[in-house]
Amino acid sequence: MLDQLNQLERDALSALEHITTGAELTAWQARYLGTKRTKGALDQALSLLGTLSKEERPAVGKRANEVKQSILSALEVKAAVIKEAEMQAAMKSGAIDVTLPGAPAMRGRLHPSTQALRRMIRVFEQLGFEVYRSPDVETDENNFELLNMPPEHPARDMWDTFHTTTPGVVLRTHTSPGQIRVMRERYPEPIRVILPGMVYRYEQVTARSEMQFHQIEGLAIGRNITLADLKGTMAEFARRMYGSQQKIRFRCSYFPFTEPSVEVDVYWGMETERDRMITKGTGWLEICGAGMVHPRVLRNGGYDPAEWSGFAFGMGVERTAMRLYGINDIRYFWSNDLRFLEQF
Numbered sequence: 001m002l003d004q005l006n007q008l009e010r011d012a013l014s015a016l017e018h019i020t021t022g023a024e025l026t027a028w029q030a031r032y033l034g035t036k037r038t039k040g041a042l043d044q045a046l047s048l049l050g051t052l053s054k055e056e057r058p059a060v061g062k063r064a065n066e067v068k069q070s071i072l073s074a075l076e077v078k079a080a081v082i083k084e085a086e087m088q089a090a091m092k093s094g095a096i097d098v099t100l101p102g103a104p105a106m107r108g109r110l111h112p113s114t115q116a117l118r119r120m121i122r123v124f125e126q127l128g129f130e131v132y133r134s135p136d137v138e139t140d141e142n143n144f145e146l147l148n149m150p151p152e153h154p155a156r157d158m159w160d161t162f163h164t165t166t167p168g169v170v171l172r173t174h175t176s177p178g179q180i181r182v183m184r185e186r187y188p189e190p191i192r193v194i195l196p197g198m199v200y201r202y203e204q205v206t207a208r209s210e211m212q213f214h215q216i217e218g219l220a221i222g223r224n225i226t227l228a229d230l231k232g233t234m235a236e237f238a239r240r241m242y243g244s245q246q247k248i249r250f251r252c253s254y255f256p257f258t259e260p261s262v263e264v265d266v267y268w269g270m271e272t273e274r275d276r277m278i279t280k281g282t283g284w285l286e287i288c289g290a291g292m293v294h295p296r297v298l299r300n301g302g303y304d305p306a307e308w309s310g311f312a313f314g315m316g317v318e319r320t321a322m323r324l325y326g327i328n329d330i331r332y333f334w335s336n337d338l339r340f341l342e343q344f
Contacts, residue, residue: 002063008032008041009067016074022082025075032071042068112344113333116321117196117214123240124194127233129218132193134178136200140168142177146300147257155256160202171200174314175217176257179293182219183301191221191310196317207329208278208285214317219293221303221310227260227292230311234264234288242266242324249284258291258312266323274328285323288315 012032019025034040039047046064110118121131149155159173178195195217205211220229231250238248247267255261265284269275279285290313295305303310318333325344327333332340 005063005067012071016078117317129192129194132182132195134181134195138172138177142180143172146180148294148296149256162200162202173201174199175215179219180301187302194218210330216315218313225309257294257297259294261291264288287319288313
């Protein structure tokens, strides 16, 4: 039995010297040490201990443990050697050539709403308008009352409002309350400003309407400003924004803070059913509400309507971008769909 154990040790260590891969080492280990399901050569030898006499068992058992420890120690050393060799081979085969150009890093893009907003701001800056910022959270007084909409005025139904937990404080439903702020700040100087920002309305989301969107408010106040100045500004904006071939039209409308009031439409077309839906069957898409500043609003801002006049407009950025980029559903802007965003 001792001779059998000695021979097993010699055979195992001899076979181990010629192993060079992890797969070969696994097969060797299964052969001599066994697996969870099979017995190895050493286990088979140890199973014969029960056939020995009491006098032989101590010496054979001791030698069997020595052989097992010898094999396990050799296995540990060989495993470390093979692991290091395989790692070096992998590094060598997949080495990085530092002379090659690196992989380009993905760069972020401006959101299409931001791109359209910046383009619109550039156009108005070219027309002599200054950018003025006003807050998203407004008082009811600025958002409605000083714009000629006292409490219970039916015109308030035109703007479904988000109210805060603080009484008299709302999320602005339009950028028009900025008119009061800039007038009270700049009086008695002439004014020509745009007020870009986000507005919020608690209303149904459709292919042409969102509950939050960007808007650009425009305000011009001077001694002799007329409706012709407003029409000329809108026509020049459309020419610079869309090109000289773009058709626009003015329609009479009503806003409590302007008198007279108009809406500005751009021609969309009527080629598809979606075109008819977007334009409500007219072929025209509204992008702007405008008019001459109401005398009461001028007075609330500190300007005497007997001496001063002005025009104002509120322009939806996403609506304008829909015509600019040919987007037939405003909901794409806030869907976070990369298939849509990566086009810009």
